[in-house]
Amino acid sequence: MLKHNFSAGPCILPQEVFKKAAAAVLNFNDLSILEISHRSKDFVEVMEKAQNLALEHLDLTDKGYKALFLGGGASMQFLMVAYNLLESKAAYLNTGTWSTKAIKEAKLFGDVIEVASSKDQNFNYIPKGYTVPSDVDYFHFQTNNTIFGTQLKDDPTVSVPMVCDMSSDIFSRKRDFSKYDLIYAGAQKNMGPAGTTLIVVKEDILGKVSRSIPSMLDYQVHISKDSMFNTPPVFPIYVSMLTMEWLKDNGGIEWIEKINNEKAALVYDEIDRNELFEGFVANKEDRSMMNLTFNLVNEDHKDTFNKMWQEAGINGLNGHRSVGGYRASMYNALTLESAQTLVDVMKELERKA
Amino acid sequence: MLKHNFSAGPCILPQEVFKKAAAAVLNFNDLSILEISHRSKDFVEVMEKAQNLALEHLDLTDKGYKALFLGGGASMQFLMVAYNLLESKAAYLNTGTWSTKAIKEAKLFGDVIEVASSKDQNFNYIPKGYTVPSDVDYFHFQTNNTIFGTQLKDDPTVSVPMVCDMSSDIFSRKRDFSKYDLIYAGAQKNMGPAGTTLIVVKEDILGKVSRSIPSMLDYQVHISKDSMFNTPPVFPIYVSMLTMEWLKDNGGIEWIEKINNEKAALVYDEIDRNELFEGFVANKEDRSMMNLTFNLVNEDHKDTFNKMWQEAGINGLNGHRSVGGYRASMYNALTLESAQTLVDVMKELERKA
Secondary structure (H helix, E strand, C coil): CCCEECCCCCCCCCHHHHHHHHHHHHCECCECCCCCCCCCHHHHHHHHHHHHHHHHHCCCCCCCEEEEEECCCHHHHHHHHHHHHCCCEEEEEECCHHHHHHHHHHCCCCEEEEEEECHHHCCCCCCCCCCCCCCCCCEEEECEECCCCEECCCCCCCCCCEEEECCCCCCCCCCCHHHCCEEEEECCCCCCCCCCEEEEEEHHHCCCCCCCCCHHHCHHHHHHCCCCCCCCCHHHHHHHHHHHHHHHHHCHHHHHHHHHHHHHHHHHHHHHHCCCEEECCCCHHHECCCEEEEEECCHHHHHHHHHHHHHCCEECCECCCCCCCEEEECCCCCCHHHHHHHHHHHHHHHHHC | CCCEECCCCCCCCCHHHHHHHHHHHHCECCECCCCCCCCCHHHHHHHHHHHHHHHHHCCCCCCCEEEEEECCCHHHHHHHHHHHHCCCEEEEEECCHHHHHHHHHHCCCCEEEEEEECHHHCCCCCCCCCCCCCCCCCEEEECEECCCCEECCCCCCCCCCEEEECCCCCCCCCCCHHHCCEEEEECCCCCCCCCCEEEEEEHHHCCCCCCCCCHHHCHHHHHHCCCCCCCCCHHHHHHHHHHHHHHHHHCHHHHHHHHHHHHHHHHHHHHHHCCCEEECCCCHHHECCCEEEEEECCHHHHHHHHHHHHHCCEECCECCCCCCCEEEECCCCCCHHHHHHHHHHHHHHHHHC
8 A cells, every 4th residue: 555545435445355456457358458349248247247246246146126337427327317317306315416416417417406405514414304205207316425534324215216326335334225116326436436426227217207318318228228228338337246255255235334433433523522622513423433633622623634635655645625724535445454544643743732 | 469450549559558548547656546636746657748749749839739638528619619619600511420519519619601511411422622611710611521431531721720539540541730729539439438538729729709608618828727727537547648648658640650551441342342341431432441331232141141240249330320330440449350340240241141
C-alpha cells in the first residue's frame, strides 16, 4: 500500500485486485484485456461471472431478478428509473444531493411526491415516520449519502415497488435485498473502478409504462441482450468481477460487515472521545459506516491537522464543499490499519494542541 | 506482441499504451489510477489533456468546438443527438446496421428522412448522388461501417448542421473536420478501451430544441461541467489520452494515414490478386481502410484457411454474422507486420490449394 486512501469515490479497491487488473492489461489469455472483443468467449464468461456474483452477494439468485452492468454512471439511473417505471407519480425520500438530483430528473416524467426531506438541517439526519402513498408507481431512496455521511440502516416496508440507489454502500452490510425491486449502484465505491453501473432489477416490475423508451435507456432491451446490447465497458466490468470475487473468497458481506463495523467504531469512538473533533451527523443511529463526516471544533488546528494527516500518508480526507470539515470514506477495501492510522493522527493532534 | 489482433472492436491498441496503462493501475502518483478521485488535480489534468488532444488531432482547437468524454457508448449518442438537435425532422444516410439503429432512435423524437440507403445490396456500397434537404435540423451519417467494410471517404457539403458517427475510423485519416458540427466516436477502435465516447460539438448548434432534456443526456450540461457532471469513466479516458499521445508523438494523423494506406493496400492487393478470395464491397472506392471484408470463393478451403491463420497467431478474423466470410480490422495500432502475416497466410493457402 502506497497511501491510506480515504477518497470518497473513485476509491480504494483491494491491492490484489489492482495487481490482477494490471496483469490482465498486459496479458489476458494472450491478449490485453483492453483489446479483447466483448463477444469473445473470454469476456462473455467475465460478464456472466460478474452478474452471478452480484446476485449471489445480494442473496437474489433465482428470485426473479436480473443483474445488468451498463455504462453511464448511477446518474444515468436517475432518469432510466423514471423512464422505465414512472407512469403518473412516484414517491422520493430526499436525503441529500443525490436524492435531489434524482428527484429533478424524475420530474421530467411525472409527478414526484417528496415523502420527507432533511434539507432543513443540511441533510445531517435521516427523516423517519414518513408515509409512502400506496398509489405511486414506486418509492425511491438512497441508502447512504456519501456527501453528508448519513445512512439509512433499515430496509423500509412499503406497498409499492421499492427502488434504491446503493452506490456508496452496496456489498458493505447485510440487508434484506429481496425487499427491493430495483437496486442500482455506480461501481466506483465498493465494487470496482468508475465506468460501469450495476442494476439489479426484478423483471416483473418492467414493461408497465406507456411511453416509448429509447433502446439504450430500456432495461428490457439490456436484459434481452444480457448487458451486451452495445459494447459494454469491458475493463470496469472485469475489475468489478475481480473485486466481487475477492469479497466472496474472503467470506462475503458477512465477513466485510464485521470489519466495516470495527473500522467505523474505531474512528467514531475517537470523534466522540477527542474534544478537538465533533461529528457532523445529528443522530448516532444515522451515521454512515462508509463515510464518516466530522469537523474540528476549533478551526485554529486546521493547518496543523492537515499537515499531520498528509504526512501520515493519508489521502482524500477533505470534506465535500457542501459540508466542509473532514470525511473519512472507509469502503470495503480500506484496512483496519488505515483507520487506525487516522485515529493515531487525531490522538497525536490532541497531544500537541 | 502476443497475437496479431484483427478484432473489430474492442481492438488492438499500441503495445506501449498497454504497458503505461498497466503501470498506472499499480502506481499513478502513489495511488492506483483506479482509485484516484475524478476531482483530483491529477485526473483533472488527464481529462484536460484528453480533450485538448482530441481537438488538436482533428484540427479543431479554438474553432468553437468542445470535446467531451462521456460514458455510455456511441449507441447512447444515437438518442442524445436526437434529444439535443431534433426539433421537427432530420436527414439520415443509411449505410448499415449502425445507421439503421441511429435512425430507429431518432424516430422517437421527430421525422426522419432517409436520404439514401444501400440496404438493397446488403450495404456493400456507399450511396451517392442523394440530396440533403435544406429544411432539416441536421444531416447524420457514419463515415465507416465496421460490419460491412465500407467507408465514406469524402466530407459531404450540406447546408444544415452535419452530425457524424466516426466510431470506427476516427484519427485514422485526414478529413476536413471543420465541415462537421458534431462528431462522436466510441473509444474502442482507434482511441482507447471500451467505456467512453468522445463527442466533439460546435457549441452554437446547441440549445435550439424546445423539449426538456434530462441532465445526463444534455450536451450543454456536460459542457458546463467539462465532462465532470457525474463521475466519468476515469480509466478508459486515461488510456484514451495515452493513445492520443502516442499518435501525436509519432506524427499524428498524417503519419498514421500513410501506414494505414500501406497496410490496406497490402491486403486489398492480395484479395484482388489471389483467386481464392474475393472482396465483399462492390466498388473499390467505397472500401474501408479500417475493416477489410472478404470471402473465400470456394468454401471448401474454409477449414484449412481457418486453421492456418489461427496457427499464425491471428485473432479476430471471422466476419460479422450479417456478412459472413472474413473481416480484417486494421486499426491504427495494428502493425504492417501483422498485415503482412495475413497476406503470407493467404499466399500460403494458394500454394497449398
